Amino acid sequence: MTSQNKQEKTFLAVKPDGVHRGLVGKIVSRFEKKGFKLVAMKFIQAPEELLYQHYRDLKDKSFFSGLVKYMASGPVVAMVWEGENVVKTARFMLGETDPKKSLPGSIRGDFAIQVGRNIIHGSDSVESANKEINLWFRAEELVSWHKIDQSMIYED
Numbered sequence: 501m502t503s504q505n506k507q508e509k510t511f512l513a514v515k516p517d518g519v520h521r522g523l524v525g526k527i528v529s530r531f532e533k534k535g536f537k538l539v540a541m542k543f544i545q546a547p548e549e550l551l552y553q554h555y556r557d558l559k560d561k562s563f564f565s566g567l568v569k570y571m572a573s574g575p576v577v578a579m580v581w582e583g584e585n586v587v588k589t590a591r592f593m594l595g596e597t598d599p600k601k602s603l604p605g606s607i608r609g610d611f612a613i614q615v616g617r618n619i620i621h622g623s624d625s626v627e628s629a630n631k632e633i634n635l636w637f638r639a640e641e642l643v644s645w646h647k648i649d650q651s652m653i654y655e656d
Contacts, residue, residue: 509539509580509642510587511623511632512594516574518619523611524577527620530593530607531581535653540580540633540642548572553635563616570616578636584654587626594622 512531514524532538546554551568558564581590595606599618602609612618623629633642647653 506584507582508584508586508626508629509582509633510590510626510629511621511636512579512581512590513621513636514577514579515571515617515619515621516576517617518611519575519577521611521619523619526611527607528579531590534583534589534593535649536581536583536586536590537645537647538579539582539644540578540637542578542637542641544576544578544636545574546572546576546578550635554632566616580633580637580642587623587629590622591624594620 512527514527518524518527528538548568551571552559555564555567555571558567583589593606595602595608595612597608597618598615599608599612600615602612604610607620608618623632
């Protein structure tokens with residue numbers, strides 16, 4: 501099996517706290533340096549309807565309305581990244597949901613203090629990634645392209 505066959509996509513969103521703190525470039529840089537390929541990105545003021553859909557599995561949690569309100573309070577940078585094992589690797593790079601439990605070197609471990617301002621969202625499974633990508637992006641917004649350094653990142 502070649503590395504092309506193992507490619508998957510994940511959804512990441514820099515939350516309003518990450519945008520306001522000027523961390524978008526640092527976050528994008530970490531994923532580029534890792535070797536993942538950016539296939540979609542948009543800067544968006546997410547409407548509450550979109551956020552209700554995105555976080556629908558949390559609708560019965562006490563923090564749900566506050567989360568939606570917060571996520572709608574400022575701009576978000578929504579992204580789709582592609583690569584081998586990108587969902588699991590991205591989750592590791594993000595760190596634990598609670599920044600206090602995140603290791604130094606992870607995004608949350610380096611930049612966040614409280615769970616309610618934890619900088620970034622990342623899909624937790626390939627299935628979730630596919631749902632979230634389809635929720636935030638139209639198919640034509642995903643760019644299919646070949647990285648010229650792919651042979652330096654992946655073995656055949």
